[in-house]
Amino acid sequence: MRRRTKERLFFLLFRGCALVVALALLIIVGNIVLLGIGTISWEFLTQFPKRNFTDGGIFPAIVGTLYLMTLVMLIAVPIGVFTAVYISEYQGKSRFANWLRVAVNNLAGVPSIVYGLLGLGMLVLFFGWGFSLIASAVTLAFLVLPLVITASREAIQAVPSSLREASLALGTTKWQTIRHHVLPYSLPGILTGVILSLSRAAGETAPILLTGVVLTKSILPQDIWDTFMAMPFQLYALATQTVFEKTQDFQYGTALVLLVMVVLMNLVAIIIRNKYREKYKW
Amino acid sequence: MSESIFVKDLNVWFDKNHALKDVNITIPKNEITAIIGPSGCGKSTFIRCINRMNDLVTKCKVTGEVKVDGQDIYDKDVDVVEVRKNIGMVFQKPNPFPKSIFENIAYAPRIHGKDEDKSLRGTKVSKYSKKELSDLVERSLRRAALWGEVKDRMEKSAYELSGGQQQRLCIARALAVDPQVILFDEPCSALDPIATAKIEDLLVDLKKDYTVVIVTHNMQQAARVADKTAFFYLGELIEFSETKKIFESPGEKLTEQYITGRMG
Numbered sequence: 001m002r003r004r005t006k007e008r009l010f011f012l013l014f015r016g017c018a019l020v021v022a023l024a025l026l027i028i029v030g031n032i033v034l035l036g037i038g039t040i041s042w043e044f045l046t047q048f049p050k051r052n053f054t055d056g057g058i059f060p061a062i063v064g065t066l067y068l069m070t071l072v073m074l075i076a077v078p079i080g081v082f083t084a085v086y087i088s089e090y091q092g093k094s095r096f097a098n099w100l101r102v103a104v105n106n107l108a109g110v111p112s113i114v115y116g117l118l119g120l121g122m123l124v125l126f127f128g129w130g131f132s133l134i135a136s137a138v139t140l141a142f143l144v145l146p147l148v149i150t151a152s153r154e155a156i157q158a159v160p161s162s163l164r165e166a167s168l169a170l171g172t173t174k175w176q177t178i179r180h181h182v183l184p185y186s187l188p189g190i191l192t193g194v195i196l197s198l199s200r201a202a203g204e205t206a207p208i209l210l211t212g213v214v215l216t217k218s219i220l221p222q223d224i225w226d227t228f229m230a231m232p233f234q235l236y237a238l239a240t241q242t243v244f245e246k247t248q249d250f251q252y253g254t255a256l257v258l259l260v261m262v263v264l265m266n267l268v269a270i271i272i273r274n275k276y277r278e279k280y281k282w
Numbered sequence: 283m284s285e286s287i288f289v290k291d292l293n294v295w296f297d298k299n300h301a302l303k304d305v306n307i308t309i310p311k312n313e314i315t316a317i318i319g320p321s322g323c324g325k326s327t328f329i330r331c332i333n334r335m336n337d338l339v340t341k342c343k344v345t346g347e348v349k350v351d352g353q354d355i356y357d358k359d360v361d362v363v364e365v366r367k368n369i370g371m372v373f374q375k376p377n378p379f380p381k382s383i384f385e386n387i388a389y390a391p392r393i394h395g396k397d398e399d400k401s402l403r404g405t406k407v408s409k410y411s412k413k414e415l416s417d418l419v420e421r422s423l424r425r426a427a428l429w430g431e432v433k434d435r436m437e438k439s440a441y442e443l444s445g446g447q448q449q450r451l452c453i454a455r456a457l458a459v460d461p462q463v464i465l466f467d468e469p470c471s472a473l474d475p476i477a478t479a480k481i482e483d484l485l486v487d488l489k490k491d492y493t494v495v496i497v498t499h500n501m502q503q504a505a506r507v508a509d510k511t512a513f514f515y516l517g518e519l520i521e522f523s524e525t526k527k528i529f530e531s532p533g534e535k536l537t538e539q540y541i542t543g544r545m546g
Contacts, residue, residue: 160377162373162375162377163377163379163380164338165335165338165371165373165377166373166377166378166379166452166455167379167389168335168338168366169333169335169366169370169371169373169456170366170367170370170389170390170393170455170456170459171363171364171365171366171367171368171390171394171459172363172390172393173363176393180389180393181379185380279380280380
């Protein structure tokens with residue numbers, strides 16, 4: 001009997017822990033949805049903010065975040081995927097590759113404010129790029145690179161070596177094997193990793209805070225050297241620098257839009273993964 | 283009998299492990315040569331030297347000479363890609379690409395293009411037309427005795443085929459490149475007896491046009507299909523002669539012990 005009681009006790013403990021997690025998520029999401037949904041309207045999504053964020057909408061912040069994500073993707077994806085190919089296909093056992101692996105793993109643990117400071121010191125000031133969309137995008141690209149590399153590496157290494165051998169034995173070059181087999185077969189995994197990394201970048205505040213984001217701007221960014229507005233920073237600034245009662249609706253509305261955007265991205269990642277998992281089975 | 287593969291003083295190391303020791307062997311053209319021996323004796327290592335698949339293994343060192351049709355494939359000027367085009371390989375586990383049946387066969391010819399002139403291999407190539415490509419695919423599948431079973435579902439995934447069909451697809455895929463030698467690395471070890479019998483029939487049929495080398499741990503298989511048999515033990519070639527002689531009156535004590543099941 002004692003054994004069974006113990007068994008039950010542990011079962012309850014595990015279930016309790018899982019419940020806490022589910023509850024925390026529910027409270028956060030529920031709170032934002034309940035309080036934010038009333039603010040969402042066509043005007044809120046398509047207008048510039050008016051009267052110190054008490055009227056109008058968050059259009060420029062949405063556009064800013066989208067611009068930023070596009071740039072981050074354009075910078076981080078090629079570099080990340082090619083680095084992963086290099087590590088796993090070309091230089092698997094070399095000392096440089098080992099060192100690179102350690103570096104990548106450690107980079108993933110660096111706090112985002114440190115990336116922000118790097119961006120400020122190196123890109124904004126030393127390179128003289130100034131407070132700009134491109135400085136923020138490159139900083140965020142640094143931040144997500146380890147995630148992109150790790151996800152791509154795992155996807156590439158999941159391609160069985162028997163398929164590489166099959167291709168090479170037919171007299172194809174290494175690059176042909178990578179381009180026609182390894183990359184296509186690992187693409188779903190890579191895409192999933194990329195989208196998840198981007199959704200992480202979408203919510204980052206510290207790196208852009210120091211490199212290019214502004215709270216208000218009367219026009220959309222004109223080019224990559226321009227400053228921009230973005231949802232996470234807008235949220236942070238409103239929450240810390242305004243009277244809560246006045247901007248409450250705006251804060252919850254922004255949080256909800258950001259949340260929906262991130263959830264949508266994750267959903268797309270899941271759909272892609274499931275679709276291609278069927279297509280490439282071995 | 284003319285020679286197809288000539289191996290002299292072949293030594294292979296994987297890091298510090300001396301996997302093949304002073305192997306000397308001459309493999310005849312248009313015959314089936316079986317490589318037998320207990321696990322870890324260097325059978326697969328040997329066969330993978332013939333199309334330089336061991337190049338893919340880090341810390342693998344190969345010394346000695348391997349000549350295929352008179353050309354030393356380990357020569358510095360030799361393009362490993364050309365070597366592998368000329369020497370097809372079929373692996374232990376069927377490994378079709380996760381693509382359609384048609385694409386599996388058409389992939390390599392499309393990459394390599396059409397040789398206008400054999401003597402100018404690789405120097406003067408043009409693309410296959412759609413018709414030529416589908417003819418080539420059909421020819422290769424027929425040659426691998428698979429055409430009848432797949433002709434109505436060429437666009438279906440290769441993974442819908444059974445294990446034995448997949449292996450014949452892999453053979454057809456190798457044939458489509460028009461090699462002179464085909465290496466089989468335990469091609470039936472993952473197959474049931476019926477599928478195995480089909481592959482064996484195919485092997486015997488293929489030797490008319492190709493030099494066939496097959497690694498097998500199934501001695502009956504070697505006895506059934508091979509013209510010549512080589513017995514490897516602990517990285518050394520112990521005996522190489524007519525299959526009949528190996529199985530009926532082996533010249534070496536080790537060979538006799540192995541084929542009678544007292545070792546291995």
